[in-house]
Amino acid sequence: xxxxxxxxxxxxxxxxxxxxxxxxxxxxxxxxxxxxxxxxxxxxxxxxxxxxxxxxxxxxxxxxxxxxxxxxxxxxxxxxxxxxxxxxxxxxxxxxxxxxxxxxxxxxxxxxxxxxxxxxxxxxxxxxxxxxxxxxxxxxxxxxxxxxxxxxxxxxxxxxxxxxxxxxxxxxxx
Amino acid sequence: xxxxxxxxxxxxxxxxxxxxxxxxxxxxxxxxxxxxxxxxxxxxxxxxxxxxxxxxxxxxxxxxxxxxxxxxxxxxxxxxxxxxxxxxxxxxxxxxxxxxxxxxxxxxxxxxxxxxxxxxxxxxxxxxxxxxxxxxxxxxxxxxxxxxxxxxxxxxxxxxxxxxxxxxxxxxxxxxxxxxxxxxxxxxxxxxxxxxxxxxxxxxxxxxxxxxxxxxxxxxxxxxxxxxx
Ligand SMILES: Nc1ncnc2c1ncn2[C@@H]1O[C@H](COP(=O)(O)OP(=O)(O)OP(=O)(O)O)[C@@H](O)[C@H]1O
Ligand SMILES: [Mg+2]
Numbered sequence: 001x002x003x004x005x006x007x008x009x010x011x012x013x014x015x016x017x018x019x020x021x022x023x024x025x026x027x028x029x030x031x032x033x034x035x036x037x038x039x040x041x042x043x044x045x046x047x048x049x050x051x052x053x054x055x056x057x058x059x060x061x062x063x064x065x066x067x068x069x070x071x072x073x074x075x076x077x078x079x080x081x082x083x084x085x086x087x088x089x090x091x092x093x094x095x096x097x098x099x100x101x102x103x104x105x106x107x108x109x110x111x112x113x114x115x116x117x118x119x120x121x122x123x124x125x126x127x128x129x130x131x132x133x134x135x136x137x138x139x140x141x142x143x144x145x146x147x148x149x150x151x152x153x154x155x156x157x158x159x160x161x162x163x164x165x166x167x168x169x170x171x172x173x174x
Numbered sequence: 175x176x177x178x179x180x181x182x183x184x185x186x187x188x189x190x191x192x193x194x195x196x197x198x199x200x201x202x203x204x205x206x207x208x209x210x211x212x213x214x215x216x217x218x219x220x221x222x223x224x225x226x227x228x229x230x231x232x233x234x235x236x237x238x239x240x241x242x243x244x245x246x247x248x249x250x251x252x253x254x255x256x257x258x259x260x261x262x263x264x265x266x267x268x269x270x271x272x273x274x275x276x277x278x279x280x281x282x283x284x285x286x287x288x289x290x291x292x293x294x295x296x297x298x299x300x301x302x303x304x305x306x307x308x309x310x311x312x313x314x315x316x317x318x319x320x321x322x323x324x325x326x327x328x329x330x331x332x333x334x335x336x337x338x339x340x341x342x343x344x345x346x347x348x349x350x351x352x353x354x355x356x357x358x359x360x361x362x363x364x365x366x367x368x369x370x371x372x373x374x375x376x377x378x379x380x381x382x383x384x385x386x387x388x389x390x391x392x393x394x395x396x397x398x399x400x401x402x403x
Contacts, residue, residue, distance in 0.1 A: 116390075119390075120388075122379075123379065123382065123388060126379060126380070126383035127383050127385070129383070130383040130384055134359055134363075148380055148383065149380075151379070152378075152380050155379045156379075163216065
């Protein structure tokens, strides 16, 4: 997750203190994983060093939380470039499930149970996300759907692999 | 779900063969009152056949089906169809509404067939259309509404007589994801409020995620962990 660019985007409308940025970030993007203050200030000092933000004002007192940060022109350009460039799609070619299946077959164990156990676990998480989505607002729906579609893709792979298990067993053990 | 309450509907050792095709080999399944049960599995594995057996539409060659303490497999055809009309509701992929009737009349139909006066039947039907968020299509015919709206009308019709079990076979199969999700959200909300059980056949995992529990059918065989006492 590009915390730096998200910070810049949040700073574009108006300057904010570090704790205010953290709160805005956690509220919109943090979901189950709020930022640590360490992350917040490490990110801000990197942005500061690269000239993408500047200190707008400092309140009297001690500690990093007195500073209020503002985006610079270079910062705005950076956000624009980040938004305009597509993310590199994940390749998903390294995968523990495939490794488990092959190791199970190589060692003469059954792989069907592994696949069944995994599908039940995936479906359990999908139920949780579905419940959260049903009770939530549009932001919750979009975030949960992102997770649900990815879990669904895993499940389709599990189903297809289960259907090809005999073939795979012959290939792996030959 | 805990294992202490007896299931509302249970099928054990079900077998069904069509000519030389074994559709069900040894299927076991149960659903508790108010539970949403997903029936999953590959195409041709026997999901629809299992649903038809449980609902008393198809008679299995072997096995037992018990509904609320009564053995479905031992009932006369008349008893079984009366049970289906009064206590079961059905939603299929498509083609279940009467094209000549308006949506309101379609939803009122199960009540009319049960002898309820037109006014009262339509009053209740209107309430269900409202709950399924399709009150605005009440006076249209099925041919004049979208697939998603039609499917929500079909759900209203399946629920209007307050069945204790709703059988749904790929209820979202003909819909895009957004409309499919809407049907699932409204269907499960309505059945949960009414305390009705749902047997939901689907091969879509995102649809199955609206269930409380799932069983998987493979090559005509299913095991239900809840029934292994
Ligand atoms: N009325 C019928 N006459 C003959 N064969 C049938 C009949 N109904 C089902 N079958 C066969 O029984 C098997 C199981 O069919 P069923 O419709 O129950 O599968 P399904 O799991 O619902 O599949 P799908 O996901 O494609 O709907 C299939 O081989 C099918 O061809
Ligand atoms: Mg089917």
